[in-house]
Amino acid sequence: MAEKITPRSTNYSDWYIDIVTQAKLADYSPVKGSMVIRPRGYALWEKIQGTLDKMFKDTGHTNAYFPLLIPESFLHKEAEHVEGFAPELAVVTHGGGAKLDEPLVIRPTSETIIWSMYKKWIQSYRDLPLLINQWANVVRWEKRTRLFLRTTEFLWQEGHTAHGSSEEAVEETLRMLEVYRTFAEEYMAMPVLTGVKSESEKFAGAVNTYAIEALMQDKRALQAGTSHFLGQNFAKAFDVTFQTKDGTLDHVWATSWGVSTRLIGALIMAHSDDNGLVLPPKLAPTQAVIVPIFKTQNKAEVLTYADGIYQALRQELGTDFNRVVLDDDDSNSPGWKFAEWEMVGVPVRIELGPRDMENQKAVLVRRDTREKEIVEVSQVPKRVRELLEDIQTNLYNRALEFRKANTFEANSYEEFREFFAGDGGGGFVLAPWSGDAKAEARVKEETKATIRVLPFGNEEKAQGRTCIFTGEPAKFMAIFAKAY
RNA sequence: CGGGAUGUAGCGCAGUGGCUAGCGCGCCUCGUUCGGGACGAGGAGGCCGCGGGUUCGACUCCCGCCAUCCCGACCA
Structure with missing residues (x-):
């Protein structure tokens, strides 16, 4: 009997950890708060990377690589930036056996090193826009960590762009937010809310932070x-100027944007169940697995039958390594394999036994609903493709339904508190808010809920309404939630 | 940084001031099985977290340390 996953309803946190470890996505490393991303987890990251990288290239960005070590003084050049990151910096004080003249910080993000270089590369409006992305690791010394969601070291991409005007930079900021939204919804099958962050939640050094926010199970x-949208904050801190068409000198306008391996955590918490991981087909490294069912006497025949289907599926789904897997290992029983492949989240399983062989059929099982169906062998490739598409949309719709069922509007603070009361409380709660940061802090203190985003167009909707926290006229309709 | 818990075989755990430290899963060999986590037989695998103390004798009692995990305050 293999180990079981803690049911989601028993302990959500244990359930999450069980999925990560038992689906072999990651393992704890010897250093507190850091993890090893195992092949199955890394394959997922590679799918995410591959898709996003293409989307970045399609929007005009190129990749580069900036170094891990940053002179400590660089961090100090932008006041809010250093204040925001100081508590979570890892600092290198020695190198080559000697104490360094100036300590080096391990990048918590790369704005400073990048802008120090942009200063050298940008002189004229002809050098703009400068649109660079990098795939890298970063280190943030977190007090409390959680596999994939928050680890000391994590992988991400960070885009850093420079523009000749504020409007253009804002446009870029929103364009990339839209790229993220598209990726989350179309590939991860995870509906997200978009909007701007409140002052207290924005990035250290930004003028405005926009975000995609998803609701977990x-x-x-x-x-x-x-x-x-970084405005001219970093350009001024690093004195990055450019000559305009009419010969004047101006600081450039900046953006930065990123997603991290946290997306894997999001993926798990958005779709998975008590049987293990559930992956959207578009990001599943293995889309289909064939489990042949044979006895010693008929092993050869069944495997021949299975191989025919395997080849046909490879033709349909692609020949990338492990895109389709034929699990002909005879050291485990079919039942064991069913459970195992469900654990790792393969979207479609094809069961092939002597009975199917005799009738020229195959049993197809979809991971999202675990429904079985029997189809003609000739129909397998076509039907598997249909199922993959169907699973992709079903996962999205299911997540969207869940979000709808857990999105509320509060008309009073009493009502607001009710939504977040108790262990089962939560969801997205829309509420009119005056914009007062002290009220925001008090609400967090009392309910644990924070403002996730101020959705686009919310200011118009707030017109004429009263802030439920202060009684003042509302400026915003804010989305609150308890957050990770 | 506070609170809680745990360190014994790869994983999950049990254990007694004493003699050869156990159980389940996993692993290896052989055989029988194989349509929802099969079974039998045999086998490999241990600085009982680290350091000190008490004792004739410590995995066990005492002190200290370290580490990890979980929960809260700070954060992609």
Whole structure:
């Protein structure tokens, strides 16, 4: 008997950890708060990377790589930036056996090193826009960590762009937010809310932070991606100027945007169940697995039959390594394999036994609903493809339904508190808010709920309404949630 | 940084001031099985977290340390 996953309803946190470890996505490393991303987890990251990278290239960005180590003084150049990151910096003080003249910080993000270089590369409006992305690791010394969601070291991409005007930079910020939204919804099958962050939640050094926010199955929100309009803050801190068409000198306008391996955590918490991981087909490294069912006497025949279907499926779905898997290992029983492949989240399973062989059929099982169906062998490739598409949309719709069922509007603070009361409380709660940061802090203190985003167009909707926290006229309709 | 818990075989755990430290799962070999986590037989695998103390004798009692996990305040 293999180990079982803690049921989601028993302990959500244990359930999550069980999925990560038992689906072999990651393992704890010897260093507190850091993890090893195992092949199955990394394959997922590679799918995410591959898709996003293409989307970045399609919007005009190129990749580069900036170094891990940053002179400590660089961090100090932008006041809010250093204040925001100081508590979570890892600092290198020695190198080559000697104490360094100036300590080096391990990047918590790369704005400073990048802008120090942009200063050298940008002189004229002809050098703009400069649109660079990098895939990298970063280190943030977190007090409390959680596999994939928050680890000391994590992988991400960070885009850093420079523009000749504020409007253009804002446009870029929103364009990349939209890229993230598209990716989350169309590939991860995870509906997200978009909007701007409140002052207290924005990135250290940004003028505005925009985010995509998703609702997890435990009714808590997860920030899945951010896009920042940095104004001229970094350009001024690093003195990055350019000559305009009419010969004047101006500081450039900046953006930065990123998503991280946290997306894997989001993926798990958005779709998975008590049988293990559930992956959207578009991101599943393995889309289909064939489990042949044979006895020693008929092993050869069944495997021949299975191989025919395997080849046909490879033709249909692609020949990438492990895209389709034929599990002909005879050291485990079919039942064991069913459970195992469900654990790792393969979207479609094809069961092939002597009975199917005799009737020229195949049993197809979809991971999202675990429904079985029997089809003609010739129909397998076509039907599997249909199922993959259907699973992709079903996962999205299911997540969207869940979000709808857990999105509320509060007309009074009493009502607001009710939504977040108790262990089962949560979800997205829309409420009119005056914009007062002290009220925001008090609400967090009292309910644990924070403002996730101020949705686009919310200011018009807030017109004429009263802030439920202060009684003042509302400026915004804010989305609150308990967050990861 | 506070609170809680745990360190014994790869994983999950049990254990007694004493003699050869156990159980389940996993692993290896052989055989029988194989349509929802099969079964039998045999086998490999241990600085009982680290350091000190008490004792004739410590995995066990005492002190200290370290580490990890979980829960809260800070954060993609």
